[in-house]
Amino acid sequence: MGDPKGFLEIKSKPAGMRPIYERTDDYSEVEQVLNSEDRQLQASRCMDCGIPFCHWGCPVDNLIPEWNDLLYRGDWKGASERLHSTNNFPEFTGRICPAPCEHSCVLNIDGSPVTIRENEAAIVEKAFAEGYIRPNPPQVRTGKKVAVIGSGPAGMAAADQLNRTGHMVTLFEKDRKAGGLLRYGIPDFKLNKHIIDRRLKIMMAEGIEILTETEIGKEISGKELLKKFDALCLTIGAMHPRDLSIDGRELDGIHFAMDYLTQQNKVNDGAYVAYDNRITAENRHVLVIGGGDTGSDCVGTATRQGAKSVTQIEILPKPPEQRSADNPWPYYAKTLKTSTSHEEGCERRWSLSTLRFLGMQQRVTHAEVQEVAWEQVNGNHKMHVVPGSTEKIDADLILLAMGFVHPVHEGLLTEMEIGLDSRRNIQVNPEMLTNQEKVFAAGDAASGASLVVTAIASGRRVARKIDDFLSSDT
Ligand SMILES: Cc1cc2nc3c(=O)[nH]c(=O)nc-3n(C[C@H](O)[C@H](O)[C@H](O)COP(=O)(O)OP(=O)(O)OC[C@H]3O[C@@H](n4cnc5c(N)ncnc54)[C@H](O)[C@@H]3O)c2cc1C
Numbered sequence: 291m292g293d294p295k296g297f298l299e300i301k302s303k304p305a306g307m308r309p310i311y312e313r314t315d316d317y318s319e320v321e322q323v324l325n326s327e328d329r330q331l332q333a334s335r336c337m338d339c340g341i342p343f344c345h346w347g348c349p350v351d352n353l354i355p356e357w358n359d360l361l362y363r364g365d366w367k368g369a370s371e372r373l374h375s376t377n378n379f380p381e382f383t384g385r386i387c388p389a390p391c392e393h394s395c396v397l398n399i400d401g402s403p404v405t406i407r408e409n410e411a412a413i414v415e416k417a418f419a420e421g422y423i424r425p426n427p428p429q430v431r432t433g434k435k436v437a438v439i440g441s442g443p444a445g446m447a448a449a450d451q452l453n454r455t456g457h458m459v460t461l462f463e464k465d466r467k468a469g470g471l472l473r474y475g476i477p478d479f480k481l482n483k484h485i486i487d488r489r490l491k492i493m494m495a496e497g498i499e500i501l502t503e504t505e506i507g508k509e510i511s512g513k514e515l516l517k518k519f520d521a522l523c524l525t526i527g528a529m530h531p532r533d534l535s536i537d538g539r540e541l542d543g544i545h546f547a548m549d550y551l552t553q554q555n556k557v558n559d560g561a562y563v564a565y566d567n568r569i570t571a572e573n574r575h576v577l578v579i580g581g582g583d584t585g586s587d588c589v590g591t592a593t594r595q596g597a598k599s600v601t602q603i604e605i606l607p608k609p610p611e612q613r614s615a616d617n618p619w620p621y622y623a624k625t626l627k628t629s630t631s632h633e634e635g636c637e638r639r640w641s642l643s644t645l646r647f648l649g650m651q652q653r654v655t656h657a658e659v660q661e662v663a664w665e666q667v668n669g670n671h672k673m674h675v676v677p678g679s680t681e682k683i684d685a686d687l688i689l690l691a692m693g694f695v696h697p698v699h700e701g702l703l704t705e706m707e708i709g710l711d712s713r714r715n716i717q718v719n720p721e722m723l724t725n726q727e728k729v730f731a732a733g734d735a736a737s738g739a740s741l742v743v744t745a746i747a748s749g750r751r752v753a754r755k756i757d758d759f760l761s762s763d764t
């Protein structure tokens with residue numbers, strides 16, 4: 291702890307966002323950066339607590355007080371090394387992590403936590419700019435071969451860790467480019483895709499083979515891979531979206547959020563989409579069903595595409611503005627979150643259930659919704675409809691953003707007869723092994739839809755388990 295009085299003397303100074311009028315005209319990242327001097331002062335606010343609750347809150351166990359101290363002292367290289375010792379990709383989490391660490395920071399008791407996420411991003415960006423992050427291939431190879439299937443943050447982290455240990459790793463990806471939801475789900479205004487390419491280039495230079503446009507279970511069977519590799523790691527994500535099977539679902543203009551977001555990310559990357567297949571909010575009244583992060587990303591994308599209006603509805607009640615008594619610090623605060631996309635303009639409504647979609651000439655024109663009330667029964671939410679509260683919302687583009695239920699089963703999982711748990715995710719034992727010999731699983735595919743930081747943590751854990759398995763063999 292470089293400055294024992296830092297937390298008393300230095301005020302919290304988040305870098306803030308680009309002005310709304312400017313940022314909604316493009317897909318560049320909305321967040322700004324501080325100059326190095328201010329950033330170091332922000333790091334001096336870390337109190338190096340005896341019990342660092344931030345560390346407890348971080349799923350990858352980032353050594354937050356340690357790298358904050360190095361940052362404060364201007365040792366950017368040391369800070370980057372300490373940061374990378376627990377997190378393979380701080381440039382991703384530094385941009386898009388919801389930062390449970392900051393919720394747990396002791397300074398958050400009075401609402402001004404250390405800017406941990408921003409400090410993390412600043413350290414890794416400086417490290418790239420100064421050339422501290424260079425390919426560092428392993429000196430010794432073990433002769434073991436691992437196939438990692440699915441190149442999202444879990445697959446990338448597993449591949450990176452296994453490669454560092456000396457195993458030969460091939461990372462398979464069915465899409466055109468690697469990155470999983472980082473690339474095709476999360477909009478560019480939250481994470482510029484050059485950030486993913488920069489890291490993938492280093493991973494390839496360190497010896498990882500990345501084969502894109504290769505769907506395992508289709509182009510190559512999983513069983514075929516089992517013959518060629520010493521272990522398989524399934525990190526295929528949880529991509530099966532939750533649907534809304536109500537009247538009118540078949541009308542044109544109703545899409546899953548992922549189809550919509552993926553298309554815009556691909557268009558930003560130069561892909562051509564035929565006019566008839568283009569999903570765009572331009573001049574449309576947009577209704578986003580689902581109040582979470584995916585829905586918020588749809589809101590920001592629709593705003594940039596030139597929507598006439600954007601409304602986001604959620605079936606659950608509006609969260610409280612402040613922590614409730616049963617959700618105290620240092621737990622993650624279950625309070626109302628207003629994202630940068632919400633700030634750019636949209637109507638948000640809660641406690642609305644969607645009854646049916648209405649349309650004309652095969653195109654959706656409205657959604658009929660009804661108010662619901664919630665009460666707590668034995669710790670669970672119980673829903674009642676509010677009589678006489680039915681109404682119609684104008685909408686000629688409807689985006690279904692109600693989350694993901696489990697991984698896609700068709701193809702790889704069916705072919706390999708992979709066992710599933712009660713939520714229909716891949717079942718793994720404490721060794722992260724599936725019901726099939728030599729086949730491990732991690733990330734959203736095993737846990738259900740979660741966060742980038744938990745996917746990285748899971749990828750790191752499975753790499754350790756696979757390494758133990760391969761080492762016990764020799
Ligand atoms: C729109 C959206 C926004 C989000 N925003 C955030 C955010 O801001 N912050 C945050 O922390 N989290 C966010 N998340 C969640 C986060 O992106 C995921 O939890 C995380 O990406 C999961 O990582 P993963 O590696 O397990 O799977 P994924 O990222 O889903 O990657 C799985 C990969 O496997 C590939 N694949 C699947 N089957 C095969 C096969 N048979 N052969 C080859 N390849 C295959 C897929 O194409 C995909 O590339 C968001 C999610 C969505 C949908």
Ligand code: SF4
Pocket residue numbers: 347348349350351352354377383384387388389390391392406407410743
């Ligand atoms: S990865 Fe997320 S939780 Fe961990 S230190 Fe970074 S922002 Fe905080």
